[in-house]
Amino acid sequence: MxxxxxxxxxxxxxxxxxxxxxxxxxxxxxxxxxxxxxxxxxxxxxxxxxxxxxxxxxxxxxxxxxxxxxxxxxxxxxxxxxxxxxxxxxxxxxxxxxxxxxxxxxxxxxxxxxxxxxxxxxxxxxxxxxxxxxxxxxxxxxxxxxxxxxxxxxxxxxxxxxxxxxxxxxxxxxxxxxxxxxxxxxxxxxxRFTPDEVAAYLADAAGPGLAPADVVALEERTEGWIAALQLAALSLRGRADVGGFIARFAGDDRYVVDYLVEEVLRHLSPDVGDFLLRTAVLDRFTAPLCDAVTGRDDGARTLPALERANLFLVPLDDHREWYRYHHLFADVLRARIPAGRLPLLHRRAADWFERHDLVEESVEHALAAGDVDRAARLMERAVPAIRRSRHDTTFRGWLARLPDEVLRRSPVLGVFRGWSLMVAGDLEGFAARLDDAERALAAVPPGSEPPWADTEELHTLPATIAVYRASIAQARGDVAGTAAHARRALDLARPGDHLSLGSASGLLGLASWAEGDVASALRTFGRAVTSLRAGGNVVDELTSTAVLADMWLAAGRPLTARRVCERALRRDGGAPPAAAASLHVALSGLHREAGDLGRAREHLGTADALDDRGSVVEGRHRRHVAAALLAAAEGDPDAADVLLDRAEQDHLPGFLPDLHPVPAIRARILLRRQRPLEAADLVRGRGVTPDDRADPLREYDHLTLVRLLLARRRPDRATGLLERLLDAAQSAGRARSVLEIGMLQALALDARGDRPRARETLDRALTGAPETAGHVRLFLDEGTPVTDLLRDVERHGTASEQARLLLGPSPDVALTGREIQVLRLLDGELTGPQIARALYVTHNTLRTHTKHIFTKLDVTTRRAAVARARERGVL
CATH class of the missing domain: 3.40.50.300 (P-loop containing nucleotide triphosphate hydrolases)
Incomplete structure (x- = not known):
């Protein structure tokens, strides 16, 4: 750029x-x-x-x-x-x-x-x-x-x-x-010009001989409007009846401008008037460009003459090479160009800009000329530069101005127009554009020259189309179709086309994840990240790393997931802000899951500072979900509800498998608030029943249904579904799901009055979990029934250490949950006002919490409070 x-x-x-x-x-x-x-x-x-x-x-x-x-x-x-x-x-x-x-x-x-x-x-x-x-x-x-x-x-x-x-x-x-x-x-x-300034200006611009009364009258009529004065001064030159002209002069904005410009133009020579009307189609111009558009050879002489005559010419550089007309003057000139002349003038301008490799201006004039076929060819050539400079808004604006039949004839432009439809949620429209592009490519006889610009985008288009078809299949929940199209994209990708290779591998990994095969997902998605790195797509590489962390969490390895994100943030040169925001959102979720709500809030605050509304819609969706889960864990379900509303507004299919649907998240929060009837409505809307077969894409919904059945004291209805879900999770190596299902099986047994079997089931689940310490919230979010079972396991089970980790230390200091939150944030670099903002409280409220903490820990400073808390096992 x-x-x-x-x-x-x-x-x-x-x-x-x-x-x-x-x-x-x-x-x-x-x-x-x-x-x-x-x-x-x-x-x-x-x-x-x-x-x-x-x-x-x-x-x-x-x-x-x-x-x-x-x-x-x-x-x-x-x-x-x-x-x-x-x-x-x-x-x-x-x-x-x-x-x-x-x-x-x-x-x-x-x-x-x-x-x-x-x-x-x-x-x-x-x-x-x-x-x-x-x-x-x-x-x-x-x-x-x-x-x-x-x-x-x-x-x-x-x-x-x-x-x-x-x-x-x-x-x-x-x-x-x-x-x-x-x-x-x-x-x-x-x-506005003052009367003295009007007099000084008119004395120079209109020449001597203007009576003081005329100056006053013109100043009153124009009310010091400088453009009108300038136009009036030009009209006054050589006029005999100055007083009469001023008496007839009316001060009504655009009508005044139109009238005065007409007066100016009427007194110009035909050659100058013709030059002005022909060149008014140009936003900026130089003498050779003017010659190309007018068909004359006097641009080098005419432009300085117009400038000397104060004909609203604005120089754009110190060398008097490039100019533009005053905007109002140009508007009025353009309104006077005969409609039949406009296409020719714009075509000539497009020719000149194209010869000088000024593609953007060439496209604009081709579109203005109505030469849509030529505009399409120019756009095809412009695609690489537009994509490199990320002028997506400009490109989408061009595409919107092309007739549909032109877009259908150009496979490259049709595909990119289709992508904008997918971003807007129109999957059917996108698929139709891909069909059109494939038909256009197939219509070119083998060995013949295609009728489109010979660009890299054209050569890589078959692989790009296959990648996009995989995206559509994923958005529709068609896991098999996602995998099939992704494999085809890998077959079609040219050597060195790292973007297609990385995208296809990523979609193949997501398909494995949606099928529940986390091990395959990790391998394949890891290859995608490597391809994106090789192609220099740093932002895509690192945002994909955040997804990779989600997969490690599903594999029951939250600590590994955290290391992956932290290593990505420490990469050479640092992570670009857009990618860093995604990584901080992932880390916020991992720390929340591990029970460290203070650090979770810090990471989420960092993500908010790095990202904005200009970010990818899916990124905003994930951030809102993370913030909602954190708010719920902090005991603020109302804030969680608002954040989930935002997440639903920003969610679009086609980016990632929807493994944690917002309605199910909302239902779980309602169950924690003892509102099972509202939760039941949401679960019913998801269309799941206790008799369903196990489906990894619906596992989160099914486990939400299980929680609803337990809340309604119907544990027997959940038993069969839990067994099917457990078999599927164990065979696919989804260790986190195995742990969660084991916990729910234990709760079901306990609800039926079988505490010994409940304890044994939970003990067995904890013993088989690879990284128990990273799953604290999974257990604590279920409340007293789970904590009672964990204490039983701690006293009598083989997984007593794991149970102790999940329960946390039992401090001898009666700090409230909010005070522990404040204490965790005190153990960091945030200032007092920053901590208050992070907790959404006033600074005075924070001081009150801090005073209570100091009193309970018998200290007088922040550093001493943190040290004492560590001694007593609070931190």
């Missing part, structure tokens, strides 16, 4: 001669530099850009970064790449500034919050003040960009001062900033 940036967008515009110096506004702008935000908000044509450029030039602010925005900058990756590059190229920017943020932007599915966090780290190290100007911010309205800017503004270090020029207020907390004195505003009322 960096190589294709337009440097002129990041340069302070050159102030043209004849502009009026508005030094009265230097004071407010200078005051703004003392705070985080200066906002210039006014309609078009009020001179915001000129004012800021003039202020920077005249006040000698050399440490300034400038970014002129346009509609194409609505792509989040493009926007943040430009912003970071503008800052790093500003005078005084240290070496290496922005490297981390730019590296994150090249990753698949870059996290906006992670990019902003990396940028903030670099900004915090700045020694000199920097002013960052974002000009025309109103053209960018993507939610990810707005949220990222709000985050940047919230944590803005003192060295950076943000100046925003826009036509409408940005979605920042302006009221709060205004109340805190953190905002300086310059609005239309201040930007």
């Amino acid at each position: 960096a190589g294709s940036l337009i440097a002129s967008k990041m340069r302070v515009p050159v102030v043209r001669g004849g502009s009026v110096r508005r030094d009265r506004l230097d004071g407010p702008l200078d005051r703004g530099v003392a705070g985080p935000l200066t906002l210039l908000s006014a309609p078009a044509g009020f001179g915001k850009t000129t004012l800021l450029a003039d202020w920077l030039a005249c006040t000698g602010r050399t440490s300034a970064a400038w970014l002129s925005l346009d509609e194409r900058d609505g792509d989040p990756v493009r926007f943040w790449t430009y912003l970071v590059t503008a800052l790093r190229t500003a005078p005084g920017s240290p070496a290496g500034f922005g490297d981390a943020a730019l590296a994150l932007l090249t990753a698949p599915r870059p996290s906006t919050e992670a990019v902003v966090t990396a940028l903030l780290d670099d900004l915090a190290a700045l020694r000199d003040d920097v002013v960052l100007v974002l000009d025309d911010l109103h053209v960018v309205d993507a939610r990810e960009i707005r949220d990222g800017l709000a985050l940047l503004l919230e944590h803005l270090p003192p060295a950076l001062h943000l100046v925003v020029a826009c036509r409408a207020d940005p979605p920042f907390p302006l009221a709060r900033m205004r109340a805190r004195g953190e905002l300086v505003e310059v609005r239309a009322a201040e930007l």
